[in-house]
Amino acid sequence: MTKYFSSRLKGISPYVAGEQPQDKSYIKLNTNESPFPPAKGVTQAAKEQAGKLNLYSDPTCLPLKRAAADLYGLQAENVLCGNGSDEVLFFTFLAFCSESKGMACPDVSYGFYPVLCSLLNIPYIPVPLTADFTINVQDYAAINANVCIANPNAQTGVYLPLCRVEELVRQNADRLVVVDEAYIDFGGDSAVKLINKYGNLIVVQTMSKSRSLAGGRVGFAFADKNLICDLEAVRNSFNPYNVNRMSMFAAEQSLKDKDYFLYCTKNIMQTRQFTTEQLRKLGFTVLPSMANFVLAKTDAMGGRQLYLKLKQRGILVRHLNDDRIKDFVRITIGSAEQMAVFIETLKDILKETV
Numbered sequence: 001m002t003k004y005f006s007s008r009l010k011g012i013s014p015y016v017a018g019e020q021p022q023d024k025s026y027i028k029l030n031t032n033e034s035p036f037p038p039a040k041g042v043t044q045a046a047k048e049q050a051g052k053l054n055l056y057s058d059p060t061c062l063p064l065k066r067a068a069a070d071l072y073g074l075q076a077e078n079v080l081c082g083n084g085s086d087e088v089l090f091f092t093f094l095a096f097c098s099e100s101k102g103m104a105c106p107d108v109s110y111g112f113y114p115v116l117c118s119l120l121n122i123p124y125i126p127v128p129l130t131a132d133f134t135i136n137v138q139d140y141a142a143i144n145a146n147v148c149i150a151n152p153n154a155q156t157g158v159y160l161p162l163c164r165v166e167e168l169v170r171q172n173a174d175r176l177v178v179v180d181e182a183y184i185d186f187g188g189d190s191a192v193k194l195i196n197k198y199g200n201l202i203v204v205q206t207m208s209k210s211r212s213l214a215g216g217r218v219g220f221a222f223a224d225k226n227l228i229c230d231l232e233a234v235r236n237s238f239n240p241y242n243v244n245r246m247s248m249f250a251a252e253q254s255l256k257d258k259d260y261f262l263y264c265t266k267n268i269m270q271t272r273q274f275t276t277e278q279l280r281k282l283g284f285t286v287l288p289s290m291a292n293f294v295l296a297k298t299d300a301m302g303g304r305q306l307y308l309k310l311k312q313r314g315i316l317v318r319h320l321n322d323d324r325i326k327d328f329v330r331i332t333i334g335s336a337e338q339m340a341v342f343i344e345t346l347k348d349i350l351k352e353t354v
């Protein structure tokens, strides 16, 4: 850090993103992207807009907001669009937390939550998951802070039923509950249907996982329109053109293509089932996942060792150096073909180590 770096920021601990190697082609099962490319109409929409990049994008995002609202029978006023849901989370933490209003999150969850807290000088309050990696809603009852959970949870894939999420929202109307639903389209039940009932609920979603647009960077907040107004005030104080022109049109097309979405998400769920069964046959412990990844461990070797052995053989998975899950690796569910190769490779690795 230079002497010019703001003293306000000297405590930050930046997020470390999963590898995106550019040197050789791996089977990439490490950052929870979709193995399916965007649908044809989506790519076409982006191409058409490429010729208009001399013009700013629509700062109201209205057509995209409408397309997102339509998914749940809501109004455009209930939606905020962001440059990825990471930006939506940033706006949310900035708008509703402070040095005296912290954020409580599960101790094992998305690594960005503590990072945002450190960037924004917000007290970060980790709340331990139970021994089987579930969120116990009662543990949040006495905490005087906003709450942010991922559901299904990041890193684990474990899903909290909607009635439990509602309990969490109902518990304390004086605090905000943020439900990050990056993985909700892989079998979970969305809390978006609760936003008309509760003025303290923000549901965050992304097009990066279930909608094959990780590189497009588009995410949403769904909430009561008063909360969206607050978030819009923050967005317009930062960058009114936060969603670029190509991504905005691509995302709108993608939201309207229901058949392709259903084809992709169904396929991922079936392949998740296959992968889980195969891993268990090989003696792995696999957490029950409602996401597009599984967290798994074997007694044969540690998480980091398995990650390295797979990498040597051209397969990237994610190893997280978090105490509670360091024996595990996180495996993104790729295509059926990729997962078949993954399982065969695992068999070779296990044979070699006995």
Ligand SMILES: *Cc1c(COP(=O)(O)O)cnc(C)c1O
Binding pocket: 032, 083, 084, 085, 086, 087, 110, 150, 154, 180, 182, 205, 206, 207, 208, 214, 217, 218, 219
């Ligand atoms: C991937 C992920 C995000 C980030 O999504 P982007 O829209 O790509 O920024 C947010 N939250 C969780 C839990 C995620 O896993």
